Amino acid sequence: RTVYVNGEYLPETEAKVSIFDRAFLMADGVYEVTSVLGGKLIDFDGHLARLERSLTELDMPKPKAFDELLEIHRKLVELNGIDEGMVYLQVTRGAPGDRDFAFPDPETCEATLVLFTQNKPGLAANPVAKTGIKVISIEDIRWGRRDIKTVQLLYPSMGKMMAKKAGCDDAWLVEDGFVTEGTSNNAYIVKDGTIITRNLGTDILHGITRAAVLRFAREAQMKVEERPFTIAEAQGADEAFYTSASAFVMPVVEIDGESIGTGKPGDVATRLREIYLEESR
Numbered sequence: 001r002t003v004y005v006n007g008e009y010l011p012e013t014e015a016k017v018s019i020f021d022r023a024f025l026m027a028d029g030v031y032e033v034t035s036v037l038g039g040k041l042i043d044f045d046g047h048l049a050r051l052e053r054s055l056t057e058l059d060m061p062k063p064k065a066f067d068e069l070l071e072i073h074r075k076l077v078e079l080n081g082i083d084e085g086m087v088y089l090q091v092t093r094g095a096p097g098d099r100d101f102a103f104p105d106p107e108t109c110e111a112t113l114v115l116f117t118q119n120k121p122g123l124a125a126n127p128v129a130k131t132g133i134k135v136i137s138i139e140d141i142r143w144g145r146r147d148i149k150t151v152q153l154l155y156p157s158m159g160k161m162m163a164k165k166a167g168c169d170d171a172w173l174v175e176d177g178f179v180t181e182g183t184s185n186n187a188y189i190v191k192d193g194t195i196i197t198r199n200l201g202t203d204i205l206h207g208i209t210r211a212a213v214l215r216f217a218r219e220a221q222m223k224v225e226e227r228p229f230t231i232a233e234a235q236g237a238d239e240a241f242y243t244s245a246s247a248f249v250m251p252v253v254e255i256d257g258e259s260i261g262t263g264k265p266g267d268v269a270t271r272l273r274e275i276y277l278e279e280s281r
């Protein structure tokens, strides 16, 4: 696989980043994941806009190649022959010589930019979307700026492991009694035809897939309510699902051992997945 590091396209075995890089020492980095379908990048503009916002919020300098990001994405997709898969991008504050809690002077420390691809043949036809997935709920103990897409992913990883241990696929995070989002996705329920998902704020990531799916839902005359919901409300809903760049629209058929609706992927989630895939091709 060919990867990109700070201006160079290299075999993955030759790509190097300093051990002093602040992402390695401090989780001082932000990232984006853009899906590829039919060799085409999905929602690239949205991911780029969110990356810019993450950088601004953290006062992190833009990498030198910021204006070439589309070109770099396209070149990696081509070099690696990706038909279905994704491009991962990470920007960090760079590698000052010493470990220090204070941010380094951007005049002397340059941002690190890394991109790589992951090949995922069959992503769109994922059979799991036909059966749906099971989630558990866990307390949301992440930091308070979840709207910034940082590489601090330890708690989401732990959540995923807790779900696996419980024989489930993922965890939905709960704060003050209300669902915030999934470990790596935005959470939704459907009741009497209305799609309900938490409103945007600093407590969730502003999903690029969320924005697209809500737009398609409204265009299809579906009703959308952006507000918090509880696990009990979700368990009593007709449907549940989540969205993310890597899974698109994924039906959720069980929450904390309770079947949702018929226990099978619901019509709204199934239709939204179809619309999303159609519109993205």
Ligand code: PDD
Binding pocket: 033, 181, 182, 183, 184, 185, 186, 204, 205, 206, 207, 208, 209, 210, 243, 244, 245, 246
């Ligand atoms: N995760 N919420 C969280 C906490 C996420 O990590 C993600 C994305 C989302 C969905 O955002 P989007 O639709 O823009 O992908 C919501 C990515 C895919 C990941 O970490 O792999």
